Amino acid sequence: MYCKNCGEQMNDNQAICLKCGVKVEDGNKYCANCGAQLNEGAEVCTACGVAVKKAEDKSKIGGQDKLVMGLIAIFIGxxxxxxxxxxxxxxxxxxxxxxxxxxxGAILGLIDGIRILMDKYTVDATKFF
Ligand SMILES: [Zn+2]
Ligand SMILES: [Zn+2]
Structure with missing residues (x-):
C-alpha cells in the first residue's frame, strides 16, 4: 500500500503516512496500489490498472449535505x-x-448537530443513539 498523498510506501496496518502525516484514505495524487503518480481526476491508475478510490466528499454525511444536516439537528433535532x-x-x-x-430528544439532536459539524459524527443505522 502506498500513501495517496505523497506516494510513500506504507505497511497495511498504518493509519497515517509517516512521511506526510495524511490519513491512509486521504489524498488523490498517487495510486494506493502501486504508488504511481496519478493524473488529476484519473479514475483508473495507468500504471497498474486498479480503479482509483475517490477521497470521501467531506461536505457530505450519510449522502446529505453536512451543513444542512448539522443545522437541522441543532434547531429541530x-x-x-x-x-x-x-x-x-x-x-x-x-x-x-x-x-x-x-x-x-432536542438535546440529543443538538449533540448530533455539533458532532456533525465537527466531523465527529458517524452515520450508523444499527445504533439507537
Ligand atoms: Zn504520505
Ligand atoms: Zn497503480
Missing part, C-alpha cells in the same frame, strides 16, 4: 429529521420518543 434523512431510522424514532416522553 428533537424530531429526528436529520437521522431519517441519513437513513438512521432507529436514531430518529428514539429522538421522537424521548422528545415526547421527557423532552430530551
Amino acid at each position: 428533537g424530531l429526528g429529521i436529520h437521522n431519517f434523512m441519513m437513513g438512521e431510522t432507529k436514531k430518529g424514532i428514539i429522538k421522537i420518543v424521548l422528545s415526547v416522553a421527557c423532552g430530551i
Whole structure:
C-alpha cells in the first residue's frame, strides 16, 4: 500500500503516512496500489490498472449535505429529521420518543448537530443513539 498523498510506501496496518502525516484514505495524487503518480481526476491508475478510490466528499454525511444536516439537528433535532434523512431510522424514532416522553430528544439532536459539524459524527443505522 502506498500513501495517496505523497506516494510513500506504507505497511497495511498504518493509519497515517509517516512521511506526510495524511490519513491512509486521504489524498488523490498517487495510486494506493502501486504508488504511481496519478493524473488529476484519473479514475483508473495507468500504471497498474486498479480503479482509483475517490477521497470521501467531506461536505457530505450519510449522502446529505453536512451543513444542512448539522443545522437541522441543532434547531429541530428533537424530531429526528436529520437521522431519517441519513437513513438512521432507529436514531430518529428514539429522538421522537424521548422528545415526547421527557423532552430530551432536542438535546440529543443538538449533540448530533455539533458532532456533525465537527466531523465527529458517524452515520450508523444499527445504533439507537
Ligand atoms: Zn504520505
Ligand atoms: Zn497503480
